[in-house]
Amino acid sequence: MSNSPPRSHPPLAAPPEGAAASLGRPGGSSERTVTLEVLRYDPDTDSEARFQRYEVVCQEEWVVLDALNKVKADIDPTLNYRWSCHMAVCGSCGMMINGEPKLSCHAFLRNYEGVIRIEPLANFPIERDLVVAPDDFMDKLKRVKPYLIPKQEKPISEGEYKQTPAQLMKYRQYSMCINCMLCYAACPQYGLTPSFIGPAALTLAHRYNQDSRDGGRKERQEVAATHEGVWECTFVGACSEVCPAHVDPASALQQMKITSSIDWIVEHLIPGGKP
């Protein structure tokens, strides 16, 4: 697995125009020695984290994950990190690359100069090296009930819950989340207030709220409309900037603030009103 040969990448991110030309190597593949500065930490043996440098001979078209795989295969098999699909679908190879949360399979070496600093995702406890513990996110995900809660259960004999293309489009974008947690690593509010439910979980709550087959919004509001829910968000927008799936969590949270505000007005200002 870790000594897999360099592969061609699906067209996820086109290289910037003239990228090859600016490196003086128009077309074709060429090698380049890249210096990685990787955070190492083993809670069992280390009292504190340290950085370790690796000089890696890389192909020009490689991504950071390829370079890490090369380190693991040829230089240092003790390095720990998560990855699986190598095509920005599984969401498991998120890490801080030069201080920015990125999928390492989606971070092309040609876009970096000098030493590339690689750290585990910010705002999460480190399990080992670049592996973080996602428990807090998983717990919050559960709390927003990210699944269909039908308005009315109906027997299978009555057939499927149908939906028009227009109804699908209302939530489709928000259903593209790959749970990579880059938005949590980017969100300054999550960093400062760990109880914040956070961008991805709230966006998934919104995704189900927007689904015509769903009737569970009221249950999700018990978590989403609290101080720790959407109201902890100050609309910095970093979540949307780093999202590799273009989900735009910030827009979902702002829409939830509007609907939660309307709920509040109905509940408090209209006699007998129920949201």
Added chain:
Amino acid sequence: MAKSHKPVVWFPFAAGGTVIAFFIPVIVLLTLMAALGHAPAGLDYANLHAFAANGLGKLIIFGVVSLSMWSSAHRLRCTFYDFGVRADTAVATILYLAAIIGSILAAIYLLRI
């Protein structure tokens, strides 16, 4: 967990944000043009004074001024929060109070016209 009462301050903030986005750039531009002596004829002193003297005009000006101030106060509160200033109640009190005082002053000046 109890639902938040933040909509009370967030709704005027959202309304103010919309007002700021639509009106403030135009107002800044027209003010600069007026300062340079290029105000359109319809926006000369006499016309604007008449607008501010009219009841509906007063209401519109008050709405733009108070909502913009409230929105700016709330935005500033969020900015303090983003920078890690966690004395949120104190920050919110000071900023909202400034917006409220500003709104009252705007109302007083408008009613005097």
